[in-house]
Amino acid sequence: MSLFTPLKLGDVTIQNRIAMSALTRNRSTETVPNDIMLKYYLQRARGGAGLIVTEGTLITRQGTEWPAAPGIWDKSQVAGWKKITDAVHEAGSKMYCQVWHLGRVSHPKAPEQIAAGVPVYAPSAISARGGKFRFLEGHPGYVTPTELPDPTVIIAQFKQAAVNAKEAGFDGVELHGANGYIVHQFLDSNSNKRTDQWGGSPENRARFALETLKALIEVFGHNVSIKLSPSGGYNDMGMPLQETIDTFGYLLREADKLGLSYVTLVRYSAGQDPEYEGVKRATNFDVVATLSPFLTKTHLFVNSGVTPAEAEELVSRGTAAGVFFGFNIIVHPDLGRRIKEGKPLDNVPDVHHLYGAEGVDPAIGYVDYKEAVY
Incomplete structure (x- = not known):
């Protein structure tokens, strides 16, 4: 199978083409990676993922909807991640x-x-x-942000996060330019x-994304x-189609x-296409067919x-x-092995504990999915 051929990415080679997507799981200890997170990532490494990308990792203190999201701005976080990368x-x-970086959200x-x-x-x-900030009184939604006076300040924070990630033993960094966070906010004319x-x-x-990539490089x-x-x-x-393509x-x-x-x-x-005031927000088109021709030298993952x-x-x-897998690799920690050996993908996602819950064992719906019998 082509999926199980090695691939050189930058200076490292991954053992196969199966990658674990960044997936918010909300299990850190006050932004510090912990032992339950180590078990989670290790399960999927042992289960055959050639490349693992962490959940979104905050480059600085921010008021996220996910209060147990991990960070990479201080030494305790670096130490926590180092155990996981090792x-x-x-x-x-x-x-x-x-x-x-979340920007306006x-x-x-x-x-x-x-803080x-x-x-x-x-x-x-x-x-x-x-x-919907469920941990704040009244469950408020998003509010009007302050215009960033000097975008290079945030770019410098991304660069420092990369320095910290290197100290933590990561093989590389992925810039989160999707899902309406700060890089995407700069790209979108709305x-x-x-x-x-x-x-x-x-x-x-596009300048903010490109200058941030250069800083990470x-x-x-x-x-x-x-x-x-x-x-x-x-x-x-979401922008009109032609503006999106341009x-x-x-x-x-x-x-x-x-x-x-x-x-x-x-x-x-469809799950990333919310409705606001009765109108769907996304721009539905064939992203891969339309935009992949702009890449002539860079590996594309879907x-x-x-x-x-x-x-x-x-x-x-x-x-x-x-290819990056999301839900399938959440519910099948041995996804790579299952695909290679033709095992069924038969685990059912525990949607009630996808992001954890206050007062509930964080292992539930996180590291308790069964592996196949080999």
């Missing part, structure tokens, strides 16, 4: 840290945002619709109304990647010159709803270098 490497997999009254002592910054002072060099034209709106060389969701409407994103096409064409290890394109998903059979077809035809 275990994953010993199991034969490689591991990237997905570096994450933080909340100013969240404890971590208050940070800074406003909720975004490209422009435009609120996203939606949001969330970015700036009139300086960081807004306006597709070239200017200064730390990790070619072991840098980016995840993009051009069709996604999550967190109130913007992401320019970004991909320029990113292709940087020598990245890979680019992940997230396909359209994400969102890919079945094992389709994954094999994508790789064998050369459409993609590899």
Whole structure:
């Protein structure tokens, strides 16, 4: 099977083309990676994932909807991640840290945002619709952010996060450019109304992503990647089709010159297409067919709803270098082995404990999925 051929990504080689997508699970201990997270990632490394990408990992204190999301800004977090990367490497997999800044979808009254002592910054002072901060009184939604005076400040935070990730033993970093977070907010003309060099034209709106990638490359060389969701409407994103193609096409064409290890394109998903005021937000089009031609030198990974059979077809035809799995790898820690040995994918997701629950054992719905009998 083509899925089980090695692939060189930057300076490292992964054992197969099966990758674990970044998946928010909300299990850290006050932003510090812990032993239950180690078990979670190790299960999937032993289960045959060639590449593992962490859940979104915060580069600085932010008022996220996910209060138990991990960070990578201090030494205790670095030490926690180092235990995990060591275990994953010993199991034969490689591991990237997905570096994450939320931009406008933080909340100013969240404890971590208050502790940070800074406003909720975004490209422009435009609120996203939606949001639900369940741990705050009244369960408020998103609020209007403060326009970021100098975007290079956040770029410097991304670079420091990469420095920390390298100390933690990661093989590379993946820039979270999807799902309506800060990189995506700069790209989208509805969330970015700036009139300086960081807004306006597709070239200017892509500047933040490209300059951040260059900063990460200064730390990790070619072991840098980016995840993009051009069709996604999550967190109130979405532009008209031609503007989407112009913007992401320019970004991909320029990113292709940087020598990245890979680019992940997230396909359209109904689950990432929320409805605001009776209107669907996403731009539904064939992301891979439309945008992959802009990449001529960089490995492409495909994400969102890919079945094992389709994954094999994508790789064998050369459409993609590899495939990221999400829900399937959550509920099947031995996904790689199951695919290789033809075992059924028969575990049922525990949706009630996907993100954990207060007062509930964090192992439930996290590390208690059964492996197949071999």
